[in-house]
Amino acid sequence: MHQPSMSPRPSIYYNYKVHSPWLSESTTATGNPRRQVVIVGNGPAGMVTALELARHGVRSLILTSECQFTQGSRAIVFTRRSLEILQQVGVADRLMQMGLPWRFGQSFFRGQRVFRMEAPKSDDDRFWPMLNIQQQYLEEFLHEACMATGMIEVRWGNQVVGVNQSADSVNLKVDTPSGNYELQADWLVAADGGRSAIRSLMGLGMEGTSYQGQYVIADIRVDLPFPTERLAFFDPDWNRGNTVLMHKEPHGIWRVDYQLPKGESPEEALLPERLKARIDAQLAMIGYPGIAWELDWSSVYSARTLTLPSYSLGRVQFVGDAAHLLPIFGVRGANTAFQDAQSLGWHLAWVCRGLAGASLLTNFSSERVGAAREIIEEAGKSVRFMTPPSIGHEWVRNAVLSLSLTEAFVRPLYHWRTSRPHEYTHSSLNASDDQNARFTTGPAHGAMALNVRLSDDSHLLDHLGGGFDLLWFSKHPVPDEVLRELAMWREKNWPIQVVAISHEKSPVTGADVSLCDYHGRARTIYGVDSDSAAYLLRPDQHVCGRWQDLHVPSLAKVLRQIAQEPNP
Numbered sequence: 267m268h269q270p271s272m273s274p275r276p277s278i279y280y281n282y283k284v285h286s287p288w289l290s291e292s293t294t295a296t297g298n299p300r301r302q303v304v305i306v307g308n309g310p311a312g313m314v315t316a317l318e319l320a321r322h323g324v325r326s327l328i329l330t331s332e333c334q335f336t337q338g339s340r341a342i343v344f345t346r347r348s349l350e351i352l353q354q355v356g357v358a359d360r361l362m363q364m365g366l367p368w369r370f371g372q373s374f375f376r377g378q379r380v381f382r383m384e385a386p387k388s389d390d391d392r393f394w395p396m397l398n399i400q401q402q403y404l405e406e407f408l409h410e411a412c413m414a415t416g417m418i419e420v421r422w423g424n425q426v427v428g429v430n431q432s433a434d435s436v437n438l439k440v441d442t443p444s445g446n447y448e449l450q451a452d453w454l455v456a457a458d459g460g461r462s463a464i465r466s467l468m469g470l471g472m473e474g475t476s477y478q479g480q481y482v483i484a485d486i487r488v489d490l491p492f493p494t495e496r497l498a499f500f501d502p503d504w505n506r507g508n509t510v511l512m513h514k515e516p517h518g519i520w521r522v523d524y525q526l527p528k529g530e531s532p533e534e535a536l537l538p539e540r541l542k543a544r545i546d547a548q549l550a551m552i553g554y555p556g557i558a559w560e561l562d563w564s565s566v567y568s569a570r571t572l573t574l575p576s577y578s579l580g581r582v583q584f585v586g587d588a589a590h591l592l593p594i595f596g597v598r599g600a601n602t603a604f605q606d607a608q609s610l611g612w613h614l615a616w617v618c619r620g621l622a623g624a625s626l627l628t629n630f631s632s633e634r635v636g637a638a639r640e641i642i643e644e645a646g647k648s649v650r651f652m653t654p655p656s657i658g659h660e661w662v663r664n665a666v667l668s669l670s671l672t673e674a675f676v677r678p679l680y681h682w683r684t685s686r687p688h689e690y691t692h693s694s695l696n697a698s699d700d701q702n703a704r705f706t707t708g709p710a711h712g713a714m715a716l717n718v719r720l721s722d723d724s725h726l727l728d729h730l731g732g733g734f735d736l737l738w739f740s741k742h743p744v745p746d747e748v749l750r751e752l753a754m755w756r757e758k759n760w761p762i763q764v765v766a767i768s769h770e771k772s773p774v775t776g777a778d779v780s781l782c783d784y785h786g787r788a789r790t791i792y793g794v795d796s797d798s799a800a801y802l803l804r805p806d807q808h809v810c811g812r813w814q815d816l817h818v819p820s821l822a823k824v825l826r827q828i829a830q831e832p833n834p
């Protein structure tokens with residue numbers, strides 16, 4: 267029988283609440299009905315998938331083996347794109363209130379500052395490039411948002427121990443503190459993390475590489491007067507040949523992240539006296555010898571770049587760490603999980619609601635596997651720089667590091683790329699006969715919609731994402747033939763709205779939402795050069811068609827393509 271820990275996890279800044287487990291005998295009272303969607307995992311990927319499904323009108327049941335949120339801070343750096351996704355599910359404001367925003371990074375080599383990274387932030391961005399906040403708070407805010415929908419049920423302390431699927435259902439065996447029960451669902455979302463039981467139970471292998479380097483992560487409470495920036499120390503005196511990273515977190519906590527010397531085991535590295543000596547040495551190196559500090563949590567991780575080759579296997583869909591394991595340099599774990607969840611949320615909702623054929627899910631899989639492969643390619647470079655896997659890589663890295671003391675041109679090599687949204691350039695949902703090629707700028711096929719600050723100080727993305735959005739860049743009425751086409755899709759229950767953007771304050775006839783862009787910033791950013799231009803955005807805010815002169819047959823064709831309907 268599964269016995270999750272019922273003692274609150276230790277922490278010096280976070281009060282863990284222990285939730286009551288849901289027991290197998292409750293199935294008698296509820297009748298244990300078949301569910302449309304069951305999500306295994308209550309981490310960032312599982313909860314954002316549930317919230318996205320709810321936003322698109324689909325109920326779900328989350329099963330989670332634990333009775334508390336994650337142990338330790340884990341993911342602490344969230345990107346602007348993640349905040350845009352979290353804004354859609356209603357938790358970005360709470361994160362912004364508590365989190366620490368930043369956009370600069372400093373890299374030091376042997377005590378000398380060699381590179382200052384600056385992530386851009388313009389008036390058009392609602393969010394900072396990065397926000398630091400511990401994963402427990404993120405999970406708490408997501409859980410509260412899930413409860414507020416009234417469409418998501420969570421069963422704490424429910425561990426999935428068996429799974430098999432047929433053509434029309436998935437059958438689960440669930441272990442609880444009072445015994446097992448069986449559960450049937452139309453669809454299963456595997457969001458059960460890096461050690462995914464669903465992945466193992468289905469016998470699925472991952473492709474990619476596991477690197478040798480291992481890293482200690484320690485969260486300490488210490489009073490340091492530094493601003494919120496990413497601090498990277500290459501080849502420091504106390505840890506020669508290795509790298510140390512430091513990040514500030516809310517509540518006076520700092521993350522210290524350093525590489526283990528070759529041959530040292532994780533158990534040895536986490537011995538209290540060894541941990542203390544190394545953190546003392548790091549604090550002394552940054553100018554605070556002997557400063558008092560207190561340990562909150564420590565762990566060891568290794569860099570892996572692994573992905574399943576497909577995230578959609580019949581009625582089982584994979585998201586987050588269950589689907590891929592990515593190194594945390596470049597803050598890719600949770601930030602990639604949000605993009606998976608946002609993508610699966612609308613693809614699966616469209617299938618569940620009968621708005622599109624089940625083959626739409628192969629698009630989810632190919633887009634997100636493509637994203638993971640691109641991330642793996644980039645992340646592999648960062649890992650090889652941080653932890654050279656061979657003598658050859660070590661020579662190149664050492665040459666770069668030494669040269670950087672005198673030569674400015676090599677210093678940008680210190681700037682490893684951070685997580686960013688993937689562009690679905692080759693998506694099967696992109697329009698095949700729109701006027702993408704007539705644009706010289708603006709977000710192209712598969713790219714993310716760009717944010718723009720509007721005349722009333724709101725931002726364009728604040729107004730989007732309930733379903734499909736047709737951005738109409740004109741003060742002229744939306745043409746009748748466009749409205750007739752959209753009415754047909756609305757009759758089929760497709761959520762689709764027309765958002766007019768013009769320099770006028772008055773509403774545009776036929777538009778559901780009219781936005782004033784007095785100075786024409788949106789027109790410039792979207793590369794619009796006519797008075798009848800339009801962009802079609804998917805529910806995840808990626809572009810799937812654009813026209814300088816909106817052409818209705820071409821709009822109708824791309825919508826049929828997304829619905830997986832044959833063209834007449």
Ligand SMILES: Cc1cc2nc3c(=O)[nH]c(=O)nc-3n(C[C@H](O)[C@H](O)[C@H](O)COP(=O)(O)OP(=O)(O)OC[C@H]3O[C@@H](n4cnc5c(N)ncnc54)[C@H](O)[C@@H]3O)c2cc1C
Pocket residue numbers: 306307308309310311312329330331332336339340341342343401424425426427457458459460462463464483565567585586587588594597598599600601602603
């Ligand atoms: C030490 C560390 C530091 C990290 N730092 C960063 C960072 O700075 N930035 C970043 O973006 N990412 C970071 N990550 C990665 C990040 O924490 C993960 O990528 C993220 O949590 C993945 O979310 P997930 O929802 O896919 O999985 P998880 O958060 O692992 O959630 C898995 C869920 O599944 C449940 N579960 C597991 N098995 C079962 C089962 N059999 N039945 C029922 N439920 C089950 C668990 O209880 C849990 O609720 C870090 C990770 C670690 C370990």
